[in-house]
Amino acid sequence: MAYIIPQIEILTEQFRKFPGIGRKTAQRMAFSLLEFSNEDVEAFANALVESKRAIKECSNCSNISCDDICSICSDPERRNDLIYVVEDTKALMSIERVREFKGTYHVLHGTISPMNGVGPDKLKIKELLERVASGKVKEVILATNPTADGETTAMYITKLLKPYGVKVSLLASGLPAGGDLEYADELTLHRALEGRREV
Amino acid sequence: MAYIIPQIEILTEQFRKFPGIGRKTAQRMAFSLLEFSNEDVEAFANALVESKRAIKECSNCSNISCDDICSICSDPERRNDLIYVVEDTKALMSIERVREFKGTYHVLHGTISPMNGVGPDKLKIKELLERVASGKVKEVILATNPTADGETTAMYITKLLKPYGVKVSLLASGLPAGGDLEYADELTLHRALEGRREV
Secondary structure (H helix, E strand, O other): OOOOOHHHHHHHHHHHOOOOOOHHHHHHHHHHHOOOOHHHHHHHHHHHHHHHHHOEEOOOOOOEEOOOOOOOOOOOOOOOOEEEEEOOHHHHHHHHHHOOOOOEEEEOOOOOEHHHOEOHHHOOHHHHHHHHHOOOOOEEEEOOOOOHHHHHHHHHHHHHHHHHOOEEEEOOOOOOOOOOHHHOOHHHHHHHHHOOOOO | OOOOOHHHHHHHHHHHOOOOOOHHHHHHHHHHHOOOOHHHHHHHHHHHHHHHHHOEEOOOOOOEEOOOOOOOOOOOOOOOOEEEEEOOHHHHHHHHHHOOOOOEEEEOOOOOEHHHOEOHHHOOHHHHHHHHHOOOOOEEEEOOOOOHHHHHHHHHHHHHHHHHOOEEEEOOOOOOOOOOHHHOOHHHHHHHHHOOOOO
């Protein structure tokens, strides 16, 4: 006897497709759409379709871009002999926020994840090797996340890069700035100790 | 130097229009849209526009409906001499979930809220009075939320209903089932005490 009209149900199901949006939030979003004007709903729908259509991948680094080559790869002040390998554009954006890195990126679009059926062929690894094979690259920094899948991916890529003789490095693992030893997990502590620096 | 392409920015702004969706969640939703297929994005956009277009208000109770008269008002087993007055369809759905109520509803679409510039004329109060004036209604249960605005609205409607001689009641206010006295606020405790029942 629960009252629900099919349109609200349809909208709720659509909003639920987004990660992190549960049933309650999705339903709230569906209801709040009723308070939008018809024009606002149409503007939203158009923005979805048009943005999705306009976004492509940079043919050099696989980053999302509205042009064939993204604004980072086409920036003459960026060093193309130094490549930061990241899992996705969100990681790239985090690194950009530091405003220190002057190299270019390579976006893998995921990590090797046997549990989820993602093998190396589904990632942009071939494209990375092609860039390195061109001979211009001096150093590759593997900045995948410090998770099991992220580290597996980094190890896999390290192995493939060996024959090219480029410098390969990993981001430091340890205590986060402002962190508290009391709340650090064992693996983080172990790595912080392992990577200790003499002062 | 933060890397952000305009399309992501446009999508983020669109998702931020929904209540309870902050900048971070909106951006995450914008990014996850990139992983949808083109067909899925189009299906989503169509669902938005079409659902919005199909949803109208029941001409009897102002509830959302896909027909002229909603399925509750047109149900012959529902008593139309008993009206539950609610703020919105979400409240209606909560009451329907209890599966006990056999009357019909009247959806106000908000509460009187001077702070937000919402006067009685913006709510479906006139329509409620018309239903009561028809002479068929015996009881009106005011089920607005126990908030300042909700209670103001209930008081306002009570006054208007007086001349019609119908029974007007309010939902009981008190401790929620499963609640804990320790965490109850003073107003709730005051009301629970005021509304105490002899056993």
